[in-house]
Amino acid sequence: MSCANGTDALQLALMALEIGPGDAVFVPSFTYTATAEVILLLGARPVFVDVDPATYNVDLAAADAAIERVAREGVLRPAALMTVDLFGMPVDYDGARVLADRYGLALISDAAQGFGASFKGRRVGSGLADITTASFFPAKPLGCYGDGGAVFTDDDRIAAVIRSICLHGKGAAKYDVVRVGMNSRLDTLQAAVLLS
Numbered sequence: 359m360s361c362a363n364g365t366d367a368l369q370l371a372l373m374a375l376e377i378g379p380g381d382a383v384f385v386p387s388f389t390y391t392a393t394a395e396v397i398l399l400l401g402a403r404p405v406f407v408d409v410d411p412a413t414y415n416v417d418l419a420a421a422d423a424a425i426e427r428v429a430r431e432g433v434l435r436p437a438a439l440m441t442v443d444l445f446g447m448p449v450d451y452d453g454a455r456v457l458a459d460r461y462g463l464a465l466i467s468d469a470a471q472g473f474g475a476s477f478k479g480r481r482v483g484s485g486l487a488d489i490t491t492a493s494f495f496p497a498k499p500l501g502c503y504g505d506g507g508a509v510f511t512d513d514d515r516i517a518a519v520i521r522s523i524c525l526h527g528k529g530a531a532k533y534d535v536v537r538v539g540m541n542s543r544l545d546t547l548q549a550a551v552l553l554s
Contacts, residue, residue, distance in 0.1 A: 359509050359517065360544035361524050364470045364493020365392040367507035369399065370542065371489040372438070374519040375464050377402050381437035382428045384463075386416040389442045393468055403434055415449040416441050418457055425461050438464040443472025443482060446499065451477045451486040464488050473499045483510040494552060506548040 361367050377383060379401035385393050387406040394404040405428055408420040416439075425436050439458050441449040449467070458465040467487035469475075475482045483490040492498075494506030509520050519537070522528055527539030 359520055359524065360549065361507045361509060361542040362544060363505040363542075364468075364491060364495060364498070364507040365396060366524075366540065366542040367491035367493065367509045368392060368440075368466075368468060369396040369540070370509050370520050370523055371466050371491055372396060372400055372402070373523050373538075374489070374516050375438065375466075377437050377464075380435055382434035383438045383440055383466075384416075384421050384424055384428075384436070385440045386414075386442050388414050388444070389468070390470070393440060393442060397440075402437065405434075413447050413449075414444045415447065416454075418450060418453045422457055422460075425457070425463070429461065436461055436463055438466055440466040440468060441487070442468040442470075443475060446472055446475050448472050448475045448477040448482050448486075451480075454487070458488075467491070470495075470498055475499075485512045488513065489516065494548065500552070503551050504545075504548055506544050506552060507542075508544075 381402040382405045383397045384405045386409045388409045397404040407424050408417045410417045465487040467490040469482045470493035472482045473492045490510040492508045523539045524542045527535045527537040529536035
């Protein structure tokens with residue numbers, strides 16, 4: 359599903375999962391501002407996790423320890439693991455999936471820099487995570503002339519919620535608003551550039 363930019367894509371993913379106050383989202387400590395910014399905007403708390411010095415992707419052993427610590431403390435509810443594919447190098451999605459499943463977390467992939475990459479023969483965005491986000495900013499692997507973004511999921515329910523949030527929380531009828539939403543449509547000029 360297209361949206362206005364990569365930051366909105368991250369926020370749409372979190373909103374669709376109803377992540378908010380009291381929730382902890384585990385993110386790599388080496389990332390762009392938007393990764394943590396959208397978590398804070400929704401009232402949740404980013405928990406920064408060390409990265410693997412060889413890949414700069416999240417260190418899954420460090421993530422495991424951080425999730426265990428937050429769960430033990432009982433102040434925040436561990437809600438999601440947000441991986442970031444840096445420099446075109448995908449995270450270890452098998453390990454991330456095992457970790458997310460162990461703790462009952464949603465797995466969100468910020469693939470702004472990894473869009474088009476493959477992990478064990480599967481493309482990033484093809485169901486490796488519960489939700490994958492992409493940015494089409496001109497400096498990204500697939501760029502348009504301005505801003506653009508997208509959200510990918512194989513979950514039809516989550517997809518329907520994201521489409522609704524993206525259009526001001528629209529329901530089935532034209533003026534039926536069923537949830538808090540935002541205006542995050544990809545403009546037609548950027549869509550044309552991406553399709554060309």
